[in-house]
Amino acid sequence: MTGYGMRLGHCHNFHDFRALAKRRLPAPIFNYIDGGADDEVTLRKNTASFERCDLVPNILRGVQAIDLSVSVMGQRLAMPVYCSPTALQRLFHHQGERAVAAAAAKFGTMFGVSSLGTVSLEELRKKHDNPQVYQFYFHRDRGLNRAMLQRAKEAGVNVLMLTVDSITGGNRERDLRTGFAIPFRLTLAGMLQFAIKPKWGIDYLTHEGFKLPQLDEHVDMSGGAMSIGRYFTEMLDPSMNWDDVADMVRQWGGQFCLKGVMSADDARRAAEIGCTGIVLSNHGGRQLDGSRTGFDQLSEVVDAVGDRIDVLMDGGIQRATHVLKALSLGAKAVGVGRYYLFPLAVAGEAGVDRALGLMRAELERAMKLMGCTSVSELSRKNIRFT
Numbered sequence: 001m002t003g004y005g006m007r008l009g010h011c012h013n014f015h016d017f018r019a020l021a022k023r024r025l026p027a028p029i030f031n032y033i034d035g036g037a038d039d040e041v042t043l044r045k046n047t048a049s050f051e052r053c054d055l056v057p058n059i060l061r062g063v064q065a066i067d068l069s070v071s072v073m074g075q076r077l078a079m080p081v082y083c084s085p086t087a088l089q090r091l092f093h094h095q096g097e098r099a100v101a102a103a104a105a106k107f108g109t110m111f112g113v114s115s116l117g118t119v120s121l122e123e124l125r126k127k128h129d130n131p132q133v134y135q136f137y138f139h140r141d142r143g144l145n146r147a148m149l150q151r152a153k154e155a156g157v158n159v160l161m162l163t164v165d166s167i168t169g170g171n172r173e174r175d176l177r178t179g180f181a182i183p184f185r186l187t188l189a190g191m192l193q194f195a196i197k198p199k200w201g202i203d204y205l206t207h208e209g210f211k212l213p214q215l216d217e218h219v220d221m222s223g224g225a226m227s228i229g230r231y232f233t234e235m236l237d238p239s240m241n242w243d244d245v246a247d248m249v250r251q252w253g254g255q256f257c258l259k260g261v262m263s264a265d266d267a268r269r270a271a272e273i274g275c276t277g278i279v280l281s282n283h284g285g286r287q288l289d290g291s292r293t294g295f296d297q298l299s300e301v302v303d304a305v306g307d308r309i310d311v312l313m314d315g316g317i318q319r320a321t322h323v324l325k326a327l328s329l330g331a332k333a334v335g336v337g338r339y340y341l342f343p344l345a346v347a348g349e350a351g352v353d354r355a356l357g358l359m360r361a362e363l364e365r366a367m368k369l370m371g372c373t374s375v376s377e378l379s380r381k382n383i384r385f386t
């Protein structure tokens with residue numbers, strides 16, 4: 001259903017949420033979430049990869065009770081899907097990270113807070129006790145890096161996730177066209193798009209002002225002094241290398257995960273320097289277009305390091321069957337981005353809640369149809385590539 005009568009209750013899958021978000025959000029914001037880099041080849045491939053893999057179910061196995069829980073980087077998750085860290089959530093809905101953290105807590109799963117998050121990691125940590133990831137970018141200023149790690153440690157963050165696929169910003173041409181940037185630098189056409197979606201503007205203006213509390217103390221984002229584009233080019237350190245990360249791993253002294261690994265060599269290196277997890281990810285197709293997908297790299301990387309560290313993946317997941325395919329190849333859990341961002345945009349916490357609820361129900365159904373009662377029963381025997 002895509003008519004004007006569509007509501008949250010009519011959303012039964014990713015595509016329904018996306019269609020509703022498209023109607024509700026000003027186009028520059030919708031396109032910021034929806035879009036990818038360059039020709040968006042990798043963005044499309046992320047989901048298409050799953051379609052080249054078939055599930056081979058088993059029957060007559062007694063599947064009344066399904067256990068979806070997994071253990072990842074020392075964290076117990078009630079289901080094998082977590083909310084990957086994403087930037088600027090209060091721009092999509094005024095509840096932002098508060099909604100995502102609350103829904104993840106309800107479903108007993110992990111959620112990520114971005115360095116570019118709009119609610120403070122401390123506030124979220126105090127409110128919920130489900131596993132929390134802090135997603136980190138590496139700055140030129142080593143003192144700043146140390147201060148941020150210390151802050152996350154004191155807050156009680158469970159997993160530090162260093163994003164390593166964003167050493168420079170991806171070329172998001174949809175954003176160039178609309179003028180999407182923080183602070184806003186809209187093109188005339190972009191401004192018009194905000195004008196025809198006044199509800200978003202009213203919500204935005206009648207709630208707490210926009211902030212980036214993970215960075216506020218260190219970076220002046222107010223009054224246009226620093227844009228997110230300039231933050232990436234001026235404050236982040238493109239010289240970051242394995243030695244820098246090895247130092248960080250030591251300094252953190254806890255669960256440490258690299259997000260954005262693709263090659264088996266890098267996965268081995270991550271294990272050698274003491275990372276406890278890696279996420280095979282191409283940043284939702286938003287960085288290097290033409291990159292391989294996390295799903296397509298899974299078996300190679302799991303074979304290389306799966307006995308030493310936890311291998312996770314994200315990108316393109318829209319269905320429980322996608323999740324089961326990744327778990328069958330050896331992923332310990334999978335991350336979702338847009339899968340919860342469109343529901344967030346549509347209805348805040350109620351939206352994310354519905355999306356995770358649908359995912360859990362789909363997972364239970366798909367596990368039953370596969371003849372599996374626990375995630376550990378999934379293996380490569382369950383899948384064939386077409």
Ligand SMILES: Cc1cc2nc3c(=O)[nH]c(=O)nc-3n(C[C@H](O)[C@H](O)[C@H](O)COP(=O)(O)O)c2cc1C
Nearest residue numbers: 033084085086087114163283284315316336337338
């Ligand atoms: C709007 C948006 C913002 C994102 N912001 C971040 C971020 O701040 N840090 C990060 O490491 N990844 C970020 N990501 C990438 C996600 O964590 C995740 O890797 C990706 O969304 C997975 O692909 P999917 O959206 O197809 O599920 C972002 C993704 C989107 C769509």
